[in-house]
Amino acid sequence: MNKIGCFIATAVLFPSLPASAHHSFVAFDEESAITVTGTVTEFRFVNPHTYFFVDVANEAGETVNFRVEGETRNDLYRNGWRDDTLAVGEVVSVTVNPARDANRRYGRLLSLVKADGSFYDIPNEEDEAGKRNRVPAASLEGVWLPVQTFREMFAKIGPLGTERARAEQARTEEARLTPANVSCYNYALLPFQLGRAHVFEIEFVGEDLILVHGEDLEFPRQIHLDGRAHPESVPVEEMSYMGHSIGHWDGDTLVVDTRHFRPRPGGNTPYPSGTQKHLVERYRLSEDTTSIIIDWTLDDPEYLTAAVSHSFEWQHSPHIVRQPWSCDLEAAVEYLK
Structure with missing residues (x-):
């Protein structure tokens, strides 16, 4: 029987868990x-992924090191x-979910049991509590946890890549095989990030400015409501990956228009984004006011053959404390090894 340590070699059907990672x-x-038992040799409790390493015995009795990839530090905290x-x-x-490549002693964390009987698993207790105990909100302001549905967004965007988009995506994927081309970056990918199960906090700064803080954002997103228009043009080097956002109220719905995105590989995940990228979002409370519904439309004629529309839901989660953004470069490239 092929085993590493105390592998449970029987492959069991396991429900797909949130892919809340940067890759x-x-x-x-x-x-x-599968389950592996062994001795911890290293523990990295960091963003964008937690990693730990366990020495185990293979079927030949030799000690080998098994790598476990966990969720973000913030999620596990x-x-x-x-x-x-x-x-x-x-x-x-x-x-763990084992690596598809059997030659990689590598798995994705599902649960852990320590020698004293302590048990740790995912999803998060606080996140799940928010799903069970729905709390009405008085406005869009507050702490919110998205219901993770960005995979559905991928399904809609996938068929719409232009030939240029597909060619550039292929080159980017090939380049990412080299760790030197991977780095920590502010995960400001709109609208993709809006469907990731990482905490957001909306702050009203007077009547003319809304800040959207996020565990994936080094800096808050700014939405201007003072009646200004978009600049006619912005030099590429001065553009932001979050773009330039202006908003207005349509009754109780916040309408946000964003242009002048800085071009980047994967900006229209999985495709690149260009300077013509345009995103319109409409934020409204659900009928029972326990969620925000975000209806959005994305257009980028340079890389998408047509506009795409989708919706995300954010659940009101006042019991959650938003953790600060952080990123460990070594952990960011670990999955490439």
């Missing part, structure tokens, strides 16, 4: 789960993880 989980078999949750030298049993 795809395509490397893992999300329909299978809300589920009770801390900097001292794991210590080098302690024995743990970890259940």
